[in-house]
Amino acid sequence: MYVYIYNGGRKEVEVDMSFCNEIKKRFIRLSRGQRKVAQFVIDNPNIIATHIASDVGKLIGVSESTVIRFCYAMELSGFSELQERIKEDLIGAKNTDIGDHPLITKKQEPLFSNVMNRDITSxxxxxxxxxxxxxxxxxxxxxxxxxxYVLGFRHSSPSASFLSNTLGNYRRHVKQIQHDVEDIVQQISGMDEQSLLFVLALDAVLEDVLTITKIARNKNVKIVAITNSGLSPIREYADIVFTVGAQKQASAETIIASHSLIHSLVEGMVAQNKRQYTTFQKSNAQIESNFLFLEKTKII
Known part of the structure; x- marks a missing residue:
């Protein structure tokens, strides 16, 4: 919302209500395929304005009919009206230079709201x-x-720690590989076909990470990668790859999405034998409690 001030009065005018904002409001109510279209429209308005529906569908990886159904879901008559709405927004953005006008102020979205909405979208x-x-x-x-085994360095380290610590609450034999030559060699030596390696690749993949993953693959280790890039080289060596985050997000901004996926995976594991994992969690918590009690006793 922009506020125009004139003749000592105050007039509020809604001029920042773009079509993309309408999409965001309806996003959660769209079908799975329609959400892919919605995200593409938000991220690539220029492509929507200059390409036909069938080409847009191919770029997104959905059918032309899904693109059209998205238009209907947004209460548009079809793809042509979608293009018109997007073109209007693009033209308005070029012609509007609100920030430089001395009599106009813009109501900013609170920082916490902006950040948390980006996390939700991710x-x-x-x-x-x-x-x-x-x-x-x-x-x-x-x-x-x-x-x-859990592998992840640099920006991927927080997610690697979250995964290993969360798993450690429910089961034995969970190890996070540290960026230390001796530790890496020792960890690799214990891997076999009964092992599972998680590779967190939320930034530019280090050569060390690729080397470890290649060796694990040669040992017939099952490999699951979590990455924020469709072009990550880790894809060549992983059995399963999960992509997290929204398009054009920095690696640090995909951490929330990766943690949410990790949480879901751990919950799925626990559901395989809830009694087993719950028993271990309670036993583990009791051991930690006894340890803290002993530490306090020593201090006293």
């Missing part, structure tokens, strides 16, 4: 990208594997 986009059969297979491997 998670919603991830939901569309997850294949159910791959999710179920990964959960099965997590439940059946003797050892689970």
């Amino acid at each position: 998670i919603l986009n991830t939901i569309q990208l997850v294949e159910e059969n791959q999710f179920e297979q990964t959960v099965k491997w997590m439940h059946e594997s003797n050892f689970i």
